[in-house]
Amino acid sequence: MTHINRRHFLATTATASLLVGTLGARTAFAAEPIKTAGVYTVPVEQQWVSRIHKAALKAQDRGDVSYTYSENVSNTDYARVLREYAEAGNKLIIGEVFGAEQEAREVAADYPDVAFLMGSSFKEDPALPNFAVFDNYIQDASYLSGIIAGAMTTTGNIGMVGGFPIPEVNRLMHAFMAGALETNPDIKFQISFIGSWFDPPKAKETAFAMIENGADVLYAERFGVSDAAKEKGVLAIGNVIDTQAEYPETVVASAIWHFEPTLDKAIAEIQAGDFKASDFGIYSFLNQGGASLAPLGTFEGKVPAAALELVAKREAEIKSGAFSVIINDEEPASS
Numbered sequence: 001m002t003h004i005n006r007r008h009f010l011a012t013t014a015t016a017s018l019l020v021g022t023l024g025a026r027t028a029f030a031a032e033p034i035k036t037a038g039v040y041t042v043p044v045e046q047q048w049v050s051r052i053h054k055a056a057l058k059a060q061d062r063g064d065v066s067y068t069y070s071e072n073v074s075n076t077d078y079a080r081v082l083r084e085y086a087e088a089g090n091k092l093i094i095g096e097v098f099g100a101e102q103e104a105r106e107v108a109a110d111y112p113d114v115a116f117l118m119g120s121s122f123k124e125d126p127a128l129p130n131f132a133v134f135d136n137y138i139q140d141a142s143y144l145s146g147i148i149a150g151a152m153t154t155t156g157n158i159g160m161v162g163g164f165p166i167p168e169v170n171r172l173m174h175a176f177m178a179g180a181l182e183t184n185p186d187i188k189f190q191i192s193f194i195g196s197w198f199d200p201p202k203a204k205e206t207a208f209a210m211i212e213n214g215a216d217v218l219y220a221e222r223f224g225v226s227d228a229a230k231e232k233g234v235l236a237i238g239n240v241i242d243t244q245a246e247y248p249e250t251v252v253a254s255a256i257w258h259f260e261p262t263l264d265k266a267i268a269e270i271q272a273g274d275f276k277a278s279d280f281g282i283y284s285f286l287n288q289g290g291a292s293l294a295p296l297g298t299f300e301g302k303v304p305a306a307a308l309e310l311v312a313k314r315e316a317e318i319k320s321g322a323f324s325v326i327i328n329d330e331e332p333a334s335s
Contacts (some may be wrong), residue, residue, distance in 0.1 A: 033060070036269055037085035038069035039078065039095035042198045046314070047223065047240040048119075048136060048140050052094060055259035065092065079103035086111040092270060096118065098166065105131060116273040117266045121167055124277035132278050134262050135168055136240065139175035140286035141255035143325045144293045144311050146179025148253045149237045150187055151307035152218045153180075157331050159190045159210030160219040160332075163197045167329035169221060172239065172255070174328035176219055179314075183307055190215055191334045200224030208232070217252075226250055229326070242294040252303065254294040261290045287319045 036056065040046075044053040060067040073157045075080050076096065078100035086107065087094055096119035097104040108116045108131040120133040150159060158180060162169045173191065180187050190210045194202045202226030210218065211232045218236045226243060229236040230250045238244070238254025261283040269275040284290035294312065296303060317323030 018199045025250065026210025032065040032236060033063055033075040034063040034092050034267060036060075036067045036092040036094065037083065037090040038067065039073055039081050039093065040069065040071045040328060041073055041075060041078065041096060041099065042071065043068065044071050048090030048197075049096065051136075051240060051257045051259045052096075052119075052263075055263045056094065058260060059196040061175075061262060064264075064271075071272050075099035077210045080108050082107045082116075083110070091115060091196075091224045092117065092266065094266075098168070101219050102103070109224045115266065115270055117263070117280065124279050126277055127240050129277045130275065132275070133195050134278055136257045137171070137281045137284040137327070138240070138255050138257045138286075138291035139171050139327055141257075141291040141293050142172040142239070142304065143179040144315060145237050145239075145255045146181075146301055147183050147307055147311050147314065148175035148179075149217050149219070150180035151304045152235055152252055153184070155214050155216045156187050157190070157214040158187055158217045158219065159207060159213075160192070160221065161203050161206050161210070161225045162191070162193045162221040164195065165193050169193075170329050170331055172221070173219070173332045174330075176237070177332065183310070189332075191332050194222060196222075198223065200227065201235050204228045212256065220251070238294065244294065244297045244299075244328035248298040252299045253296060253331065256292045256294050257284060258292065259284075261288050286315070287289075287321070 018206045038056055040049045042049055044050055056067045070081050082093060092115045098121060101122060104118060105128060108128055112130050118129045118133055118136060124133050135192045160173055162173060177189055182187045190213060192206050194206055200223045203222040204227050207225045207228035209220055211234055216234045218225050218229045220236045221239045226236045226247045230247055236251050238251050242254045242256055244251040255277060262280045265280060265283055282288060286330060314323055
């Protein structure tokens with residue numbers, strides 16, 4: 001992914017200076033649902049986006065928002081779709097701008113009365129007060145799932161298949177690896193990125209190669225990996241969503257992302273007329289309710305007791321602040 005020089009962009013956005021303070025004067029929307037749109041570059045079934053979509057549907061069910069969305073929007077078309085939703089009177093637009101950062105911020109600058117809440121590798125900037133960012137900082141849950149993976153491997157060889165080596169993926173992989181190494185410091189990792197957010201066949205083929213190379217546990221950051229694990233009779237660890245119902249003999253545990261705290265915070269600020277540029281990433285932390293370790297389900301009683309004791313200990317320490325999972329955004333390497 002190409003990163004822009006954010007300071008240069010914001011400094012050269014002609015309308016940026018006109019935005020300061022505009023949202024503070026906005027009237028509250030508590031009287032009626034907030035007209036909300038989601039703009040996604042992948043299908044809403046995709047792991048990451050599905051969590052945003054689910055939270056939006058839940059907010060709509062309780063009457064806080066009226067929600068519509070577009071999926072499979074290309075990066076080159078992203079700004080146009082954002083603009084159309086802004087023109088249509090939406091007051092909150094959510095999505096992910098990892099491949100269309102500059103264009104999305106340009107649109108936000110043109111619609112200062114619209115709140116933009118976007119998944120982004122960049123941070124917020126006061127010069128664009130209606131553009132808030134978030135990310136799935138679920139490294140806490142990923143760490144806990146790694147502890148379980150480390151206890152379940154018999155070959156000491158774990159395969160990890162990711163989409164792209166961007167911070168959002170890297171930090172989860174590093175946390176998972178740290179958890180596994182705490183259980184077994186001799187574990188080796190095979191790491192590969194498929195260059196796509198949604199290509200199950202490619203992820204599956206990559207996973208097959210790792211299994212042939214000795215992996216008996218797979219980190220399923222992408223769809224397709226668990227299919228490979230199921231076919232070859234090895235185990236998998238899920239990411240962002242819990243797919244154990246579809247893979248009852250394969251998926252041992254999953255690090256779950258809950259987008260509800262992030263979206264609910266944005267809704268509350270809009271209702272209060274106080275939405276502002278900020279980093280909503282903190283609301284994905286485990287101690288904020290933004291992440292959790294899925295129940296073991298079919299693997300109840302199959303995970304070593306010592307590993308579960310360590311999981312419980314670390315989870316309690318994370319919630320209390322006594323233990324912090326290191327956030328490492330650098331690209332991980334095979335060992």
